[in-house]
């Protein structure tokens with residue numbers, strides 16, 4: 001069995017594993033956030049877009065939208081006719097500034113060390129326009145624990161067999177998903193996905209330590225204030241100046 005980097009084969013299963021996710025509903029929520037803060041002349045950037053399932057519902061909302069992800073394999077399965085850039089969100093390659101930067105579905109939890117998270121916020125202000133904003137969701141501990149049972153699963157999709165093991169480590173706060181994938185030719189690979197479940201207040205500390213501030217933090221999919229007891233929270237972050 002060989003180990004491969006995350007999303008090499010997982011990308012082929014992504015649409016199957018995420019079939020219960022209502023991306024239209026998720027996009028509607030982001031769209032409502034954008035309606036209150038931005039307008040149709042905005043230049044937008046999607047981070048960690050994956051297969052672009054949310055993108056298709058949002059792209060008409062902006063003057064221009066670029067999607068990005070660290071995984072070429074994920075972006076290659078994005079069916080949208082849109083500009084795609086393969087890059088690490090901690091080190092964005094753009095020389096211009098965006099009015100609306102967003103990401104969905106726990107993607108910032110993939111920044112699984114404090115230094116990666118810090119680097120991300122350190123750099124992002126350089127890619128935000130003066131009145132631009134960044135919005136992203138993160139999963140908190142309650143969410144990790146709640147979904148553990150259903151993330152331990154196995155199945156078959158397009159001839160690929162998979163076994164997913166999901167473990168949350170209470171001491172390190174790392175949520176690990178290990179996928180064992182067997183291809184049609186019998187070859188077996190493992191992919192390990194480590195997500196860090198940071199403390200709710202830690203995000204505020206790191207964001208405010210950079211040239212940024214938290215304008216709002218909602219209990220995800222609502223416009224109510226989030227708390228440390230929320231499952232998932234939606235941040236809206238702006239530049240200090």
Ligand SMILES: C[S@@+](CC[C@H](N)C(=O)[O-])C[C@H]1O[C@@H](n2cnc3c(N)ncnc32)[C@H](O)[C@@H]1O
Pocket residue numbers: 007047048049050051052053054068069070071074087088089090103104105106107110111
């Ligand atoms: C859970 S998936 C979410 C994908 C998509 N946003 C969605 O809602 O379906 C997480 C995504 O984060 C991407 N990712 C992980 N670390 C990244 C990084 N440092 N920079 C950019 N993308 C990253 C992965 O390649 C993957 O596509």
